[in-house]
Amino acid sequence: MTTLYIVTRFLTFFGAEARTFFEHLTCRILKLPIEDTRAFKPSELCAHVEHELAPKLGGAFLVCWLPFTLTTLMSCLFLLTGAYRILYIGDYSSLISWLLLWLGFSFAANCFPTFEDVLNLRDKLYGQKGHTVAKILLAPYFAVFFCGAWLERFSITFLTAGVFTAFFPQIFTVIFPLVKNIVQMSSDI
Amino acid sequence: MNESIKIKGGFSLKDDKKNKSSLENLSGNYAADDLNEELERLARTFQQELDKAKQDAELGEKLGDIVQGLPDEETLEEADLCAACGERRRDKSVSPDYEYCSVCREAMRRYPLSIPVLLLTVVLAVVAVVSAIDFCGYIDGYENVRLARKAEKENRPESAVEYYDMAIAIFESDDVSAKRLYLDSADDLMFAMPRGRSTMEDVCRRLQKAVDTIEAKIPLYARYNDVNEEAGAMAATLDLVEQTMNDEAFADYDGKDEEMYKQIIAKLDAISEQTVTVDALDGSTVTRPADLSVLYLMEYIFAYSTDHLDDTLRYLEKTEAAAPERLSLYAYEMGLVLVQNGDANRAKKYAEKLYAANKDSVYGPCLYATIYRMTGKPDEAHKWVDIAIDEMPDDADLKRQKAMIYLSEDKPQEAYELLGGLMNDSSFSGYAQFYMTYIVAAHELGKTDNQAAAEEKLQTLETAYTDRMNDYLAGKLTAVQMFTKGTGDVE
8 A cells, every 4th residue: 555655656746745845844834843854755654744743733733734725726726727728628739738737636636634644633623622613613624634634545635636637627617707707807907 | 396488379398307408408509598489489380280280170070070971882772862863862851752862853843945846846836826827818718618518508509609619719819729619519519500501511610620530530539420420411411402402303393283292202202212421530431321300301391381281290200200309400390280280288398398408599489489379378478489589689580479479369559569660670671471470460450551561572572472361361361360270370
């Protein structure tokens, strides 16, 4: 299973490197001691940074949320051209579009935190008394992180990223009118 | 005698018997002052050395403390050494099995970012932003595609094709290939198309634009190969029908010669055994049987136009049997024939199918309007014809349909006003059925001048009154009967 996981990280090279970088950045912000920042190490922590667990809830959440958000955001930006050009309108002749599609897929396949970080978040969020508001507000995030991190252990996120990429135009359609209005307002300004 | 000689610094040299002789010898050579000075100098030197020795002793004590704190190589195990530096003791205050010393732990909090990875991430971020900007540049095109897909889901294929065409224009203006849009629009046209040759040719053109000769061999495009050949076969069959109808042998056919009618029908029937050649997407030529649905539709049109109404239903049924999915070919006419024959319930089923399949088309609402008009439900008829008029507000025949409803409920004034607007429009070029309907309305109201004007326009079309119009003008048929019985129309 670890071999399969490492192989999928190599196949999504840029996403793995970027996610490792974002995790490193987050640990530096939180001043968490970092042990190993190599992106491609032959272990379950491939494409992740080895670091001490965050001692507080805020840090534990940020370690999960910030790399996830940055990676997902970049994936969406790549897919705006890659997926729309190739899958939505059928522009199969553009190599740049294929590259962007692969980059979007790579980032989507590497957006979830490590299972250890998620468990640490769970302990900080649901293991202490109090923080009731946080428990409620952060529950959806925790659910996403937990499911994603668990799936990533079995390299299933490689498949979910494919599904996300294939259906990205349909998913984005939900907010498409809003985005169009914003673009039009920007161009009017 | 023990005299202590006091020297500065506190050191005293005792004058004892042992050293007395030396001193007496010395005093033989030096004066007492010189001796004292020498002794003082020695005492000072000794005091300095003593102070220095004391300082060294103090420092030594301190060093001894530090040295004691250092791990003794002989006593510190490897398991207690920091895993990073290997020199200092592990900081067990973090956790019992913590692997690093406090110095290294502090350094790990400031682990430097890798410059190559940083640069790579910055480059990727820039590419991501450029990607978003490119997307925004074509957002109008993507919006049209979104609206086209939405129209497809709402069973409005004609609107979908319009949106696809707008999107294609946007992308192709920047040389962006939009294969999928061509394929999807060809699908919509094939599904919703009327019977025109231009539409069939348009389907083939779109498919040839999207799929080149090499791609046509890929199984992914197999379905589009079939669509292209189907559309091509329909167009080729139309050609055969036209060739038959334009045969010199039938040049004198006036629509009344029964024998010639049968000959023409026989020749048209023979087309069903023939094959047609079609240009395939891979550049080859394919032979296919003639398209029966188009053939039987043409036979229906021929039978209808020559007043062989008994044959019309049969040909429509054959058209439906040949291609039941091509509702646009037969459903409207089938519904009309059925309601004219008094089978309104079956007619309604075709109206339902037609309207459900293509909400952009006016045929479904028109069929509903006709059915309700002829079954004495003018309110329902108005509702449906209004739906059609909303879709095509400037269509003259839809206004004629509404006028027919007014006349069926004995409201000639409303019909007259509705059609009068178009009659007075100089840009309007009418047709026979329109003028005849207007004549009925004018006749009902006794507006002989307007009736005469319409008759003049009818004569310019070299069209005589139909039998039903003659019956109406002769008083054998009322206006209400005209539009509720028999064919339900002026012809």
